[in-house]
Every structure is written in structure tokens, then in C-alpha cells.
Amino acid sequence: MKAIGVSEFGGPEALTVHNVSEPHPGPGEARLRVKAVAVSPVDTKVRSGGLGTGEFEPPYVPGMDAAGVIDETGPGSRWEIGDEVMAMALPLSAHGGAYVEYLVGPDESMTRIPTNLDMNAASTVPMNGLAAIQALEMAGLEPGQTLAVTGAAGTLGNYVIELAKHAGLVVIADAAEKDRGLVEDLGADHVVARGDDVADRIRAIVPDGADALIDAARMNEKALPAVRNGGAFVSIGRWAGPPTRDVTFHKVNVFREYRSADKLDLLRRYVQDGVLTPRVAAALPAEQAEQAHRRLEGGGARGRLVLTF
Known part of the structure; x- marks a missing residue:
């Protein structure tokens, strides 16, 4: 079968087409004929060697999100041939x-793919959706509390805002001027200019600081002052934070959600109910x-940019 990956780590030019053996599902597994794959920042780390090699040989194949049609099932699988599904994948794994x-x-x-999405849009949901759910769980807020979000105009930031508003939180989000309308449309209660002084802008709205901050922009110490004493800082970049602040630090690890079927199905329902709004920036053939x-x-x-097969 055709796989897009790297034999040697490097820049985008390292990605080439490889012919590899077709995989087959084991017990409790299924195989999908992939139609669309979302392209995410994690993919660039796989390509460049930022995640290492694990125990595996090249080619190293990126990609954490796919949508397609089940074409083969293993013993005991709950899926049937012809089912249309979206799936999370784990690069550098079996x-x-x-x-x-x-x-x-x-x-x-x-x-299952949400009934109101095509394959391209469905492929953008699993990984970022699961990361958003995990980040909000770590933030641990109650309705009416305040959540700050950096990187709000990106796909993860989009999903965090929409899920946070669905949970009854007050959301302060950052955006460049060109993205302000998008972030407002997502439901953010307050939109502040992005930049190194974003914490000051957030504190201008909540002088004591936000109850929690989800740092999708990976601003780390620049965003930390936006959080109140006793609050929570949720890092997408796995930043541990300094020990000098009375703030609880959490590090998102979406790889842990690989078998989170209940959360995946919740994301499907959220999309169908209009809580989440997937967006496709462009679709390109996988060879590109x-x-x-x-x-x-x-x-x-x-x-999200999407590759089609």
C-alpha cells in the first residue's frame, strides 16, 4: 500500500511516497480504507525526528487523525464492513x-463520522477534539468560572472555546486582529490582542487572574501571570512551570486518549449538535x-489542512 513518510528525518522535502505491506486487523481491531487525513503540528515533529524513532524502522509515517470506510474487521470487532468512521492514530507505534x-x-x-460532515471535515476532529476535552478536564472549572485561552484562532483553540462555552465557562481568548471575528463567532466572551503581553490584557479584564488558562499557543512563562493564585495552568507543550507560583500545572498528553471511545463518540455528538465546528483550510492529494x-x-x-487518498 501507499504510505507517506520519511526514511530520514528532515524538512517537508523529506516526505515521500513509500510502498509498504498492507496491514490486517487482529482481535478487536478494524481496518479503514483511508479517505482523508488531517495535518497537525505533531506531524511535523514526527517528520523532523522530534519524537524519536521508538523501536521502529523507517519509513516513519506521521498522522494522528483519519476518516474512511471500514473494509476489513478482526475477530470480535464491533465494526462492520462499509461503516464510515473517524479515527485517532498513533505514529511510532505498532x-x-x-x-x-x-x-x-x-x-x-x-x-462513526458525524452525519453532518464529509470525510475531509471528519478527519479534523479526533486528535484536537480529544486534546481539548483532556485540557478542560485538567482545568477542572465549574460553570461561571473564567478560562483564558491562548492560540485561540488555531484548531485546538477553536475546540477549547466551543467546549468551554458549552460547559458554561466565561472565556477570555487571544487573537490577531484578522482573527478577531472568528474567535468572537466561536463564542468567546472577551477577545484580547495576542502577543507577549497577553497576560496583562487578560488581567485588565480579571484583575485577580483567570481561574485557569489553556496555553494552546505554548507561550509558557509569558502567559503564566494571567492565572490567579490557586488557579490552573494547562500546557499543550508539556511545560512544567516554575515552583514559585501557587498554580497547579498540567501537561496535556493526547496519546493517552488512543482508546477513548466514549470521548470520541461524545465529539461525534457535539459536532452533530452544533457544539463543535470543524474547519478545513484546504484539501490536497496525499502526494502533496x-x-x-x-x-x-x-x-x-x-x-486544518487535509490530505486525501
């Missing part, structure tokens, strides 16, 4: 990343993965 024609995974890594990575790393994409 089943590998999602930039492939055929992806095998455990039943729990998949859920290099161009997709260049566009992603160039910044400015609103919504």
Missing part, C-alpha cells in the same frame, strides 16, 4: 501514523504532503 491508504486500529480508537507541511509551518492557516 499500527503507525495515518498518512496511509489502509489504517488498522483498535475498535476504541474509532467512532510536502506542500501541506510547508503551508502549516508557514502559519496563518485557519482550520
Whole structure:
């Protein structure tokens, strides 16, 4: 089968087409004929070697999100041939990343595609949606409390805002001027200008600081002053924070959600109910993965870039 990956780590040009053996599902697993794959920042780390090699040999295949049609099932699988599903994948694992024609995974890594989405849009939901749920769980806020969000105009930030508003939180989000309308439309109660002084701008709205902050922009120490004493700082970049602040630090690890079937199905319902709004920036043939990575790393994409097979 066709897989898009790297034999040697490097820039976008390292991504090439490889012919590899077709995988087959084992007990409690299913295989989908991949139709669409979302391109995310994690993919660039796989490509460049930022996540290492694990115990595996090249090609190293990126991709954590896919949508497609079940075409083979293992013993005891709950899926049936012809089911349309969206799935999370784990690069540098036994089943590998999602930039492939055929992806095998455990039943729990998949859920049905929302009835109101096509394959391209569905592929953008699993990984970022699961990361948003995990981040909000770590924040641990009650309705009426205040959540600050950096990187609000990105896909993860989008999902965090929409889920936070659904949970009854007051949301303060950052945005460049060109993205202000988008972030306001997501439901943010307050939108502040992004930049190194974002904490000051947040404190201008909540002088004592936000109850929690989800740092999707990975601003780390620059965003920390926005959090009140006793509050929570949730890092997407796995920043541990200084021991000098009375703040609880959490580090999102979406890899732990690989078998979170209940959460995946919750995301499906959220999309169908209009709580979550997936956005596709552009769709490119899988063979143009290099161009997709260049566009992603160039910044400015609103919504996910998608590769189609």
C-alpha cells in the first residue's frame, strides 16, 4: 500500500511516497480504507525526528487523525464492513501514523463520522477534539468560572472555546486582529490582542487572574501571570512551570486518549449538535504532503489542512 513518510528525518522535502505491506486487523481491531487525513503540528515533529524513532524502522509515517470506510474487521470487532468512521492514530507505534491508504486500529480508537460532515471535515476532529476535552478536564472549572485561552484562532483553540462555552465557562481568548471575528463567532466572551503581553490584557479584564488558562499557543512563562493564585495552568507543550507560583500545572498528553471511545463518540455528538465546528483550510492529494507541511509551518492557516487518498 501507499504510505507517506520519511526514511530520514528532515524538512517537508523529506516526505515521500513509500510502498509498504498492507496491514490486517487482529482481535478487536478494524481496518479503514483511508479517505482523508488531517495535518497537525505533531506531524511535523514526527517528520523532523522530534519524537524519536521508538523501536521502529523507517519509513516513519506521521498522522494522528483519519476518516474512511471500514473494509476489513478482526475477530470480535464491533465494526462492520462499509461503516464510515473517524479515527485517532498513533505514529511510532505498532499500527503507525495515518498518512496511509489502509489504517488498522483498535475498535476504541474509532467512532462513526458525524452525519453532518464529509470525510475531509471528519478527519479534523479526533486528535484536537480529544486534546481539548483532556485540557478542560485538567482545568477542572465549574460553570461561571473564567478560562483564558491562548492560540485561540488555531484548531485546538477553536475546540477549547466551543467546549468551554458549552460547559458554561466565561472565556477570555487571544487573537490577531484578522482573527478577531472568528474567535468572537466561536463564542468567546472577551477577545484580547495576542502577543507577549497577553497576560496583562487578560488581567485588565480579571484583575485577580483567570481561574485557569489553556496555553494552546505554548507561550509558557509569558502567559503564566494571567492565572490567579490557586488557579490552573494547562500546557499543550508539556511545560512544567516554575515552583514559585501557587498554580497547579498540567501537561496535556493526547496519546493517552488512543482508546477513548466514549470521548470520541461524545465529539461525534457535539459536532452533530452544533457544539463543535470543524474547519478545513484546504484539501490536497496525499502526494502533496510536502506542500501541506510547508503551508502549516508557514502559519496563518485557519482550520486544518487535509490530505486525501
